[in-house]
Amino acid sequence: MRLKSLEIHGFKTFPDRTKLNFHHGFTAVVGPNGSGKSNISDAIRWVLGEQSTKNLRCSKMEDIVFSGTTSRKAHGYAEVTMTIENQNRELPFDGDLVSITRRYYRSGDSEYLINNATVRLKDIHELFMDTGLGRDGYSVIGQGKIDSIVSARSEDRREIFEEAAGISRYRYRKEESERKLFQAEENLVRLHDIVSELEDRVEPLRIQSEKAKSYLEFYEEKRNLEIGLWLNTLERSGNVLREQEEKTAIARNQEEQVSAQLEEISREIEMSFNRANSYTVQMDEIRTKTSQAEALAARKEGEISVLENDMLHNNQSIERIKKELDLASLSHQSSEQELILKKDRLKEIEKLCLNNQREQQSYVEKLESIRNNMNQSDSEIALATQKLHNLTEQNSEIKLQQMVADSEMSQAEERKNTYVQQINVYQGQIEKLKSEALDYNHMLTDAKVQLESMAQEINTCQQHYQDCRRQLEQEKQIADRILLDINEQSRKIKFLENLESSLEGFHHSVKAVMNQAVNGHLNGIHGPVSRLIEVPKQYAVALETALGASMQHIVVGNEQDAKQAILFLKQKEKGRATFLPMSTIKANKLTESGLETCEGFIGIAEDLCQCDAQYRSVLQSLLGRIVVARDLDAASQIAKRYHYRFRIVTLDGQVVNAGGSMTGGSQARSAGLLSRSADIAQGKEKIAALEQQAAKAKETFQATVQRTTKAEQAIEYAKNALYQRREETVQIQAEYNRVQNEQKSLEEALQQLQSEQEQFSHQLEQQMQIKEDTTARLSKLTDEITVVQTWLTKLTGSKESFGKESQLLNEQLQELRVAGVSIEKEKEALQKELEDLRQNRLNYDHKAEVLNSEIRAVTGANQLVEKQISSLKEEVNSLREQAKSSKETIAGLTEERLQTEQHCAQLRTQEREKSVERENLGRELARLEERKANLQKEYDSIITKLWEEYELTRREAQALEIQIEDAGKAQRRLNELKSKIKALGTVNVAAIEEYQEVSERYEFLTSQIADVEKSRNELRKLIHDLTHQMKELFLERFEQINTNFKETFQTLFGGGKANLELLDSDNVLESGIGIMVHPPGKIVTNIELLSGGEKALVAIALYFAIMKVSPPPFCILDEIEAALDDVNVSRFASYLRKMNDNTQFVTITHRRGTMEEADVLYGVTMQDQGVSKLLELDVSEIEEKLGL
Secondary structure (H helix, E strand, O other): OEEEEEEEEOEOOEOOOEEEEOOOOEEEEEOOOOOOOHHHHHHHHHHOOOOOOOOOOOOOHHHHEOOOOOOOOOOOEEEEEEEEEOOOOOOOOOOOEEEEEEEEEOOOOEEEEEOOEEEOHHHHHHHOOOOOOOOOOOOEEEHHHHHHHHHOOHHHHHHHHHHHHOOHHHHHHHHHHHHHHHHHHHHHHHHHHHHHHHHHHHHHHHHHHHHHHHHHHHHHHHHHHHHHHHHHHHHHHHHHHHHHHHHHHHHHHHHHHHHHHHHHHHHHHHHHHHHHHHHHHHHHHHHHHHHHHHHHHHHHHHHHHHHHHHHHHHHHHHHHHHHHHHHHHHHHHHHHHHHHHHHHHHHHHHHHHHHHHHHHHHHHHHHHHHHHHOHHHHHHHHHHHHHHHHHHHHHHHHHHHHHHHHHHHHHHHHHHHHHHHHHHHHHHHHHHHHHHHHHHHHHHHHHHHHHHHHHHHHHHHHHHHHHHHHHHHHHHHHHHHHHHHHHHHHHHHHHHHHHHHOOOOOOHHHHHHHHHHHOOOOOOEEEEHHHHEEOOHHHHHHHHHHHHHHHHOEEEOOHHHHHHHHHHHHHHOOOOOOEEEOOOOOOOOOOOOOHHHOOOEEEEHHHHOEEOHHHHHHHHHHHOOEEEEOOHHHHHHHHHHOOOOOEEEEOOOOEEOOOOOEEOOOOOOOOOOOHHHHHHHHHHHHHHHHHHHHHHHHHHHHHHHHHHHHHHHHHHHHHHHHHHHHHHHHHHHHHHHHHHHHHHHHHHHHHHHHHHHHHHHHHHHHHHHHHHHHHHHHHHHHHHHHHHHHHHHHHHHOOHHHOHHHHHHHHHHHHHHHHHHHHHHHHHHHHHHHHHHHHHHHHHHHHHHHHHHHHHHHHHHHHHHHHHHHHHHHHHHHHHHHHHHHHHHHHHHHHHHHHHHHHHHHHHHHHHHHHHHHHHHHHHHHHHHHHHHHHHHHHHHHHHHHHHHHOOOHHHHHHOOOOOOOHHHHHHHHHHHHHHHHHOOOOOOHHHHHHHHHHHHHHHHHHHHHHHHHHHHHHHHHHHHHHHHHHHHHHHHHHHHHHHHHHHHHHHHOOOEEEEEEOOOOOOOOOOEEEEEEOOOOOOOOHHHOOHHHHHHHHHHHHHHHHHHOOOOEEEEEOOOOOOOHHHHHHHHHHHHHHOOOOEEEEEOOOHHHHHHOOEEEEEEEEEOOEEEEEEEEHHHHHHHHOO
C-alpha cells in the first residue's frame, strides 16, 4: 500500500485543481516561506478526517476554502482527493485503488467519499485504524507533533504508542464493550425497579381483570348484537340508499334531460326569433320592392289610362270622322242620285227648253205680225217681261239658297245634338271621376295620417319593448346576483357548519374528549365554553380576547367526570385540556361601584353574553371580573381610576391587564369560536331574506318576461298592420292617380268637343242668318214680281184691242216664256246644282281623302298607343304578377313568421313549463339528495360507530358473520346488556390487557434481567480478554519500540543512551510513558533541559523507532528537521533513506541535506499573491543533465 496521488482544488492557497503524483522513494516539497508548502500536509491531514481547526492552522473551518485575491474570486468549496494503491489489500477495502475525497462548502456542509461513494467520517476512521494513518496515527508529522511528543505529559504520549502497538482497534472494542456494559448495568437497575413496581401492580390488576372479563363478556355480546343490529340497519339503509340513489339518479337524469331540453328550447327560441327577424327583414325588403312595383304599376296603369283615353279620344275622333264620312257619303250618294236626277231633269229641261224655245219661236213668229201692229207698247212690255224674267230668276236662286241653308242647318243641328250628348256624358264622367278622386284623396290623407299614427305606435311599442328588455336584463342581473349571494352564503354556512361539526379550531385534546363524550364513553361532558354561551356579534372580538384559551376549557358535571376525561387523555396520549367542574367552580363577579358612570364603559363581560342558568357560575368565574370598554383610551382611564385592580378588554380586542400591563396590536381571532354560531344563524337569516328577494325577483322577472313578450307581439302586430296599411295606401294612390289621369283625359276630350260644338253652332247661326236673309229677299222679290206682273197686265190689258189672238198668244208666249224662264232658271239652277254637285263630289273626295288620312293617322296613332298599352300592360301584368308573387311570398313569410312566432310562443310556453318542471325536479332532487344525505349520514354514522367503537370496517364486520334473527329480541338483549354493564360501575376495561401486559411484562422483564445479567457477564469477560490481549500486545510492541529507540538514538546522536519506561507498571494500559535520554557527554535528568535541536532529534528518533515496529504506508514530514543543524540534517536524511524501504516518505523542507537525499522534488511558488503553484522536478534527471 502506498500513496499514489493527491489532488487539491480550492483548498487554502490552491484555487486551481492541482495534482501531486507520488513515486516509490523519497519525495521532497520545497519552496520559500509562505509559498504554501505546509498546506499540502494540511490537505492530507484534512482528507484523513482531521476536525481540529487548530491542527489545520485555521481559526474556523471555513478558512480552508480559497478566499480569493484582488484578481481572483473566492471559491464556494474546497475539495481534496487522496488516492492510495491497495493491491495487497492492507486496507479493508475490495479495490486496487482507494480514493478518499472530502469536500467542504462555505455553507458549512461537508461530505466524505470513498471511490465517489458517500460515506461517514466514522467509516474513514475505521478504514485507517491500526495502519498508522488514523486520527491518532503518525502518518503526518509536523513541527507541532515533534514538540508535543517530547514536551507532552507522559499519559498523552500513549496514543501514538497504542497506534504503533496496533491496539487501537482493541481499545475501540473495549470502550464500546464498556459502554455497552454500563448501559447493561443501567438497564439492569432500571429493570429491577420496574419489576419491583410491577410486583405491586400485579395483584390489583388481577382483581380488576376478573371484573373486566365479566365486562368484556357482556361487552363482546353487546358488541356482536350492536354490530349485528348495525349491519341490519346498514343493509336496510343500503337498500334504501340505493333506492334513493336510483331515484336521485333518475331525478338528476330527468333534471339534466329537462336542462338539456331547456337549452335546446332556448336555442330553438333564439333560432325562431332570428328566423322571425329574418322573415321580417325579408318581408320589409319584399314589401319595399312590392310597393315600388305597385307604384310603378300604378304609374304604368296611369299611363295606360292616359293612352286608353287617347285611344278613346282617337276612336271618338275616328267615329266622328267616320260619321262625317258617313254623312258625307250619304250626302255624296244623295248628291250622286240628285246629280243623276238633275242630269235627267236637265235633259228634260233642255228638251222642255228646246220645245219652249220652239214654241216661243212659233209664238214669236206669230206675234211678230202682231208686234208690228203694236210697236208703241212693245218696248214697255219687253221691259216688263225682262224685268219679270230677272225677278223670277232671282226668286229661283233665293229658293235654292234656302234649300241649301235648310240642309246645312239640319246637318249642323244633328251634329250639335250629338256633341251635346257626348259633352253631357263626358261631364257626367268627369264629375264622377272628380268625386272618386276626392274620395281617394280623402282616403289617401286618412291613410297617411294612419301610417304616421301607426309608425308612432310602433316607435312607442319598440321603446316599451326596449324598456322591458333593459328591465329584464336588470332583473336578471339582480336575480343572478341574489343567487350568487345565496350560493356564497350557503357555502359560507356549510363551511362554518363543517368547522363546527368537526370542532375545527379546537385543540386535539378537546376534540378527543368531545368525540368520546358523543360516543358515550365519557360521562358528564357538557362541552367547551365557546359552545355553551351566546355572544352578540358586536361583542365577539372583545369576549374572545377576554376568554382567550378559556374558550376551549371543557365544562363537566363534577370532579369525577374531569378525572375520567384526564385519565382518558393520559392513557391515549391525546394531549392536555382544562376542565371546569360545575360542582366546584365558584362565581366571582366584580362589584366595583361607579363603573357605569365611567366614560366608554360598555359592561361587565359576563353581562354581555347569555348561557343556561346551570352554567352561570362558570361564566361568572371566567368573565365576572373582566370589564369591556369602548376603546383603549377609555380602558386606560377606567384602569387608572380603579388602580389596575381588574382586567379591561376593548371592543377591538386590546387589553389592559390587572397590574397595568397592556396587550394589543392586530387582532388574531381564535378561529372565530364564539362568533361561529352567530355567523351561521346570521347567514341563514341572510339566506332566508335573499331567498325571499329571489322569489320576488323571479316573480318580477316572469312578469317582465310576459310584458316583454306582449310588447314584442304588439310590435309584430303593429308592423303587420303598418305593412298592410302601406299596401292599401299604395293601392289608393294608384287608383287616385288613375282617376286623375282619366279625368284629365276626359277634360281634354270635353274641351275638344266643346270647341267643335262651338264651331258647328257658329256654322248653324250663319246658315240661319242666310235663311233669314233669303226669306226677306224672297218676300221682296215676290212683291216686285207682283208689281211687275201688275204693270205687265196693265200693258197687255191696253192692247186688248189688238185682238184675242195676240193676247192669247202673248199669254201663251208669256207662259211659255215664263215657263221657258222657269225652265231656263231651272236649267241654270240644275246646271249650277250640277256644278255644285260636281264640286261637292270633288270636295267629298278631297274631304274623304282628308278624313281617311285622319282616320289612318289616328288609327296608326292608336296602333302605336295599343302597342304602348300592350307593352305597358305586359309590364303592369309583370309588375302585378311580381307584386302578387311578392304578396304571396309576403303572405307565405307572414304565415311562416306567424307559425314561427306561434312556435316561439309554444316554445316559450314549453320553456316556462320545462322551467317549472326543472324547478320541481330540482326541489325533488334536493329533497331526494337531502333524504339521501340523511340516509348517508345515518349510514356513515353507523360506519363511524363501527370504526370508533370497534375499529371495524363494514367488510370486516360482515366477515364476522353475525346473524340477527329477531331484531326486537336482539335490541332488548342489548338494552339488558347495557344495564348489566352499567351495573358493573366503573370498570377498567384495559385491566385485562393491562394485567396480561403487566404479567407478560413481568415475566418478560424477569427473563430480560437474566439475559442482561448474562450479557453483563459476557461483556465483563470480553473486556477482561481485550484488556489482557491489549496488555500483552502493548508490552510486546513497547519493548520493540524501546529497543529500536535505543538504536536509533545512538545512530542519530552518534552515541549516548536512551530508554523508554512505563511509569505505572501495574496499570500498563493507562500508564504514562517516560523518555530517558543521555546524549553523548551529557547527563540529563529532565528532558526539558535539552536544547530545541536535541528535543527534535529525540522526537525523530522516537518516531523512527515506532515506524520500525509498525511502519506506516506513507509518512508526511512537515519541516521536522528545521531545528537541526546541517550535520544532524545529513544524519536525518541518511536515516530517512534507510527507512524508505517500508515507508513512502514525503517531506516538506527547505534544508539542503534533505533535498539532496530526495528522489523527486516538488517546488511550490507563489507567483500571484495568495495563489500557490506547483513544479515537479526529477532529481535523477537533473543529476544526469548536470553530470553529477
